[in-house]
Amino acid sequence: MKNSKLVQHYYLGSGSIKNLEHLIFSKKNQDKDFVVFVIDHFFKNNLILSELPVNVNDLTLFADTTDEPRAEYIDDLVSIVKQKKQLPVAIIGIGGGSTLDIAKAISILLTNPGKAEEYQGWDLVKFSPVYKIGIPTIAGTGAEFTRTAVMTSKIKKLGINSDHSVYDQVIMDPDLLHTVPKDQFIYTAMDCFVHNVESLRGRQNDAMTIAFAQKSLEMMKDIFLGNMDLEKLMVASAMGGIAVANSNVGICHPLSYGLSLVLNLHHGYSICIAMNQLEEYYPEVQEFKEILRRNKIVLPKIINDDITDEMIDKMAEATLNNERPLENAFGPEWRSIFTKEKVIDLIRKM
Amino acid sequence: MKNSKLVQHYYLGSGSIKNLEHLIFSKKNQDKDFVVFVIDHFFKNNLILSELPVNVNDLTLFADTTDEPRAEYIDDLVSIVKQKKQLPVAIIGIGGGSTLDIAKAISILLTNPGKAEEYQGWDLVKFSPVYKIGIPTIAGTGAEFTRTAVMTSKIKKLGINSDHSVYDQVIMDPDLLHTVPKDQFIYTAMDCFVHNVESLRGRQNDAMTIAFAQKSLEMMKDIFLGNMDLEKLMVASAMGGIAVANSNVGICHPLSYGLSLVLNLHHGYSICIAMNQLEEYYPEVQEFKEILRRNKIVLPKIINDDITDEMIDKMAEATLNNERPLENAFGPEWRSIFTKEKVIDLIRKM
Numbered sequence: 001m002k003n004s005k006l007v008q009h010y011y012l013g014s015g016s017i018k019n020l021e022h023l024i025f026s027k028k029n030q031d032k033d034f035v036v037f038v039i040d041h042f043f044k045n046n047l048i049l050s051e052l053p054v055n056v057n058d059l060t061l062f063a064d065t066t067d068e069p070r071a072e073y074i075d076d077l078v079s080i081v082k083q084k085k086q087l088p089v090a091i092i093g094i095g096g097g098s099t100l101d102i103a104k105a106i107s108i109l110l111t112n113p114g115k116a117e118e119y120q121g122w123d124l125v126k127f128s129p130v131y132k133i134g135i136p137t138i139a140g141t142g143a144e145f146t147r148t149a150v151m152t153s154k155i156k157k158l159g160i161n162s163d164h165s166v167y168d169q170v171i172m173d174p175d176l177l178h179t180v181p182k183d184q185f186i187y188t189a190m191d192c193f194v195h196n197v198e199s200l201r202g203r204q205n206d207a208m209t210i211a212f213a214q215k216s217l218e219m220m221k222d223i224f225l226g227n228m229d230l231e232k233l234m235v236a237s238a239m240g241g242i243a244v245a246n247s248n249v250g251i252c253h254p255l256s257y258g259l260s261l262v263l264n265l266h267h268g269y270s271i272c273i274a275m276n277q278l279e280e281y282y283p284e285v286q287e288f289k290e291i292l293r294r295n296k297i298v299l300p301k302i303i304n305d306d307i308t309d310e311m312i313d314k315m316a317e318a319t320l321n322n323e324r325p326l327e328n329a330f331g332p333e334w335r336s337i338f339t340k341e342k343v344i345d346l347i348r349k350m
Numbered sequence: 351m352k353n354s355k356l357v358q359h360y361y362l363g364s365g366s367i368k369n370l371e372h373l374i375f376s377k378k379n380q381d382k383d384f385v386v387f388v389i390d391h392f393f394k395n396n397l398i399l400s401e402l403p404v405n406v407n408d409l410t411l412f413a414d415t416t417d418e419p420r421a422e423y424i425d426d427l428v429s430i431v432k433q434k435k436q437l438p439v440a441i442i443g444i445g446g447g448s449t450l451d452i453a454k455a456i457s458i459l460l461t462n463p464g465k466a467e468e469y470q471g472w473d474l475v476k477f478s479p480v481y482k483i484g485i486p487t488i489a490g491t492g493a494e495f496t497r498t499a500v501m502t503s504k505i506k507k508l509g510i511n512s513d514h515s516v517y518d519q520v521i522m523d524p525d526l527l528h529t530v531p532k533d534q535f536i537y538t539a540m541d542c543f544v545h546n547v548e549s550l551r552g553r554q555n556d557a558m559t560i561a562f563a564q565k566s567l568e569m570m571k572d573i574f575l576g577n578m579d580l581e582k583l584m585v586a587s588a589m590g591g592i593a594v595a596n597s598n599v600g601i602c603h604p605l606s607y608g609l610s611l612v613l614n615l616h617h618g619y620s621i622c623i624a625m626n627q628l629e630e631y632y633p634e635v636q637e638f639k640e641i642l643r644r645n646k647i648v649l650p651k652i653i654n655d656d657i658t659d660e661m662i663d664k665m666a667e668a669t670l671n672n673e674r675p676l677e678n679a680f681g682p683e684w685r686s687i688f689t690k691e692k693v694i695d696l697i698r699k700m
Contacts, residue, residue: 207581215565231557
């Protein structure tokens with residue numbers, strides 16, 4: 001039985017990012033104390049974050065999120081922070097899921113020895129991390145409320161799954177969402193939609209995760225088939241994150257990992273490509289398609305003549321490496337149901 | 351704008367109380383370390399808790415919950431704990447809302463100077479309390495997830511409202527609910543029902559509290575007008591607690607405080623007596639009445655000939671002392687809407 005961990009503090013609402021200043025202030029006791037900002041490189045020279053309370057001592061790292069976070073990249077960023085002769089009093093992640101996950105990983109690697117890849121897996125982190133604040137600038141990843149710092153190494157996409165990955169403080173300011181390009185906004189929101197479906201249709205849930213996933217899914221439908229409400233969307237993302245963090249994903253995430261690993265696709269996009277073919281497993285795919293239609297999103301066929309059989313084989317292998325989610329979806333006999341042949345068949349349709 | 355605090359860890363599920371042992375074990379570093387159990391006196395000599403992991407060094411306080419927690423009673427219990435020459439490593443509250451609130455208050459008073467009544471109010475606690483674990487044995491109060499330790503002194507019913515009142519760890523084990531007598535089970539569950547209605551119909555809510563209150567209310571209806579599910583009920587209680595802790599109560603709680611103060615009634619019961627007369631403000635009272643009917647609960651008329659005008663006047667005054675909830679319900683001009691005459695009129699019907 002799991003001891004579920006929640007984010008301890010959150011601000012929610014328009015303008016709530018202004019609270020960052022006093023949060024940082026309360027952590028700094030001495031002149032030499034500093035914080036590390038980990039900001040999505042998208043915001044370099046972007047005015048929306050120009051009013052951040054950055055002090056001359058602080059360190060700002062613009063996280064390159066062109067690709068999904070790689071373990072070696074985390075190690076590089078940690079080395080930069082370690083050039084300072086003391087630990088920061090806070091790590092502040094500002095961005096999408098990748099940036100939030102990079103900040104989580106840095107907070108852990110600063111107090112735990114070795115390399116990032118050594119912590120890919122479940123509950124491998126030993127020492128308390130640096131205090132961290134998460135500020136999402138896109139809604140849907142749930143990264144602001146989960147215990148996972150997603151990460152890829154050369155051979156696998158597997159996060160640092162640990163209570164130590166959970167943010168101490170989250171600030172959900174819907175004003176920040178205005179920065180997101182339309183397509184990416186939808187792809188990322190659909191990540192939340194999929195979290196809820198996979199959590200609800202899996203076997204590893206309980207009354208709490210079911211309540212969170214049901215409410216989050218209901219809110220997603222209200223928002224995308226009814227009225228857009230950015231604050232509500234941030235809450236749906238948070239609740240979807242809590243649901244999936246305490247249950248598990250299912251069929252769609254493993255397939256998307258295969259796509260992301262081989263074709264270097266961003267998570268939200270590959271989630272949408274995969275979900276689009278899963279109607280036989282998830283009836284909610286109908287609503288998912290309706291949401292895409294209403295938002296004039298047309299998903300291209302990405303498995304075309306340029307994709308070799310070898311690449312597809314690698315995608316299928318990467319998909320089938322995700323034992324826990326697939327057991328959650330199909331039960332202990334999942335290998336006899338979700339065969340490699342079946343997986344390749346699904347991938348070819350994408 | 352509020353920095354909302356959540357319980358950091360929770361266990362949920364049948365048999366989850368067994369996790370108490372390793373939680374305590376992880377806190378004890380030295381032989382002389384001890385924990386304080388604060389247990390509802392109802393459980394004295396009750397077998398259901400006979401397997402608690404109590405060590406010879408530990409201190410067990412059976413909390414007398416005949417009346418609502420009084421500030422002086424808290425002080426007495428704190429004195430007993432202080433006879434030990436060191437602080438406990440944990441306070442473990444096991445019981446209903448009163449017991450959980452007493453345990454919260456003790457954890458605070460052990461590290462903050464002065465008497466309990468000095469902390470009645472909002473954000474008056476200065477120092478971090480002793481680590482605490484809350485184990486509800488009845489569902490609905492939400493006390494396991496709120497930032498309030500309800501308390502009465504001679505002149506007022508006003509809790510210790512503080513982030514320091516929030517439990518560090520909660521264990522929600524539905525098996526414990528089998529101990530509750532039927533009537534009390536319903537009265538306490540209705541406390542949660544009312545939390546949700548007051549939160550949703552108030553003005554001080556946001557997208558998060560609305561989502562929690564809506565989901566909790568929906569679950570309460572599922573449970574009491576559909577199928578009883580104790581694990582689900584514990585989740586509904588928790589979510590109602592989070593909702594009300596981060597928004598506010600409305601009309602029903604102030605009225606119930608007046609009843610409790612003058613007639614010494616238990617919270618859940620006085621909540622039901624008050625809610626029963628509030629259909630003009632809350633349409634959900636219809637469903638509330640339907641739930642009582644289905645459970646064969648008939649509320650007596652408690653304002654009878656034995657109740658003097660002076661007592662009713664005192665109840666009305668105690669009701670109108672609750673400025674924050676009443677402003678939440680009616681807006682800043684609440685005094686001109688919810689007049690003393692109106693309050694007395696409502697009370698006379700109860």
